[in-house]
Amino acid sequence: MPDTSFFARGAGLTVGEIASRAGAEVGEGTDPNAVLTGIGPLDRAGPDDCSFFDSPRYAPQLATTRAGCVFIAQKHLALLPEGLPHLIAGNVQAAFAKTGRSFYPAALLPDAITTTEGISPRAEIDPTAQIEDGATIEAFAVIGPGVKIGRGTIVSPGAVIARDCAIGRDCRIGAQVALSNTFLGNRVVLHPGVKIGQDGFGYVAGPSGLDKVVQIGRVIVQDDVEIGANTTIDRGAIRDTVIGEGTKIDNQVQVGHNVAIGRHCVIVAQVGISGSTTIGDGVMIGGQTGVNGHVTIGDGAQIAAVSAVSADVPAKSRWGGIPAKPVREWFREMRFLSELAMKGRSARNERDE
Incomplete structure (x- = not known):
């Protein structure tokens, strides 16, 4: 049992x-x-x-x-x-x-870590923050100026919510989560260690080295999104990074600046999505896949695990491989290479191995 x-x-x-x-x-x-x-x-x-x-x-x-x-x-x-x-x-x-x-x-949902109800006296809360009745702020959470937090939301110990962020109702903000430049909808679940709203990776090569590109966008996370432990989502550069409603993101995923992810997507662990990528509704991306910047993955597409997406993927298609391509084409190439390797084998080659 x-x-x-x-x-x-x-x-x-x-x-x-x-x-x-x-x-x-x-x-x-x-x-x-x-x-x-x-x-x-x-x-x-x-x-x-x-x-x-x-x-x-x-x-x-x-x-x-x-x-x-x-x-x-x-x-x-x-x-x-x-x-x-x-x-x-x-x-x-x-x-x-x-x-x-x-x-x-x-x-189904992470619960409060301590037995505190309401606002812990050991939490650090700016007086300008607006926290609805029924929210729970646990010990050692830090709530910055102008933050808004809805009722039923639990903010766990060690979480840091930077100025002017807004968190909807019935959310779960895990331990050691850090939010900045971010708006969360209702019923959003952030597991421990999630970091949202930090700088995107933007630099321009110049005569004196790398010059930083300012990142002045936001992160918008819509209703019913769940984000796994230690995932990072960069804020937009000059537009917003958006995660659509109902999308589920696994642990240790990196989402770059200006990325737009549609509704009800599934993104599995250790996926990396480069900046300015557009992902449609209902997309599924297997673990350890890399997605190049400025590509579009259409609605309902599926990407096999351990793939590298470097070109636009049509809606409702299934791609995989490095570089990713339609799965039938990928399987055909793999079979051909396997058969070619078998034909190249000889007794001498076997001994050399």
Whole structure:
């Protein structure tokens, strides 16, 4: 059984309630009145846990699981051990995610680190700051002149909010976050160590060295954005850097100045986006990808992990590789190079290696 000491188990839900909330069908022979209190992976789940199966590669774990119930797709029912309670779902991962949210609502958003309610006497708050009732400012947070913070927002210890920044309602500002030249919408989540609004990287080569280009824009983060730990977002140079509503950015991502990211995008860890790039709505960018400056990635495009985007990407296309190109073209080139390498092998070459 998974250790959930940081997120306590509650009274639980019946299998029938889980099915109703997740939009799943109770499988044949499964007791809808059985009560489950947690979730877990197939190999660690116990009789009180709900788990899921979404790939034949995990068939050995499915065969030996002790889970109290398992989400499974119709196409995989033949792999199900006899007598194992199950729920049939069209989208197994989505159904399991809904169940997790039902069991552990406290895990959805970071909570206050201390037990302080309201404004801690150990926080440093400028008298001109405007903080709505119901906001929580924890110890050692620093709130600068003219800052506006909405109700329901939690500012964690060590966070620094520079002058004239505005933070909407029901936001979560993690420990050691630093904001300057930034406006946040409502329900924005910034995990620990996020830095937003610092200088973009702008220099002009001159006879005496590198001359700095002033960065006088802002960062606009719209509603329901979540930004992972230690991500950095530069303010604009002469226009704003914008993160569209609902976008989710993973840990350790770098977003350069003047970048415009659309709504409901997914940007995975260690992506670097150079200045003045435009990213449309619903774009997905895999981890450790680099995006060159001044390119446009169209709505709904997908970029494979560890790619280098150096040209405009059409909407709804799938690109990957270095340099990135349509995935079919990329796969064809990789297959050709592999076959060419195999043809070049000889007994002598093998010995030389």
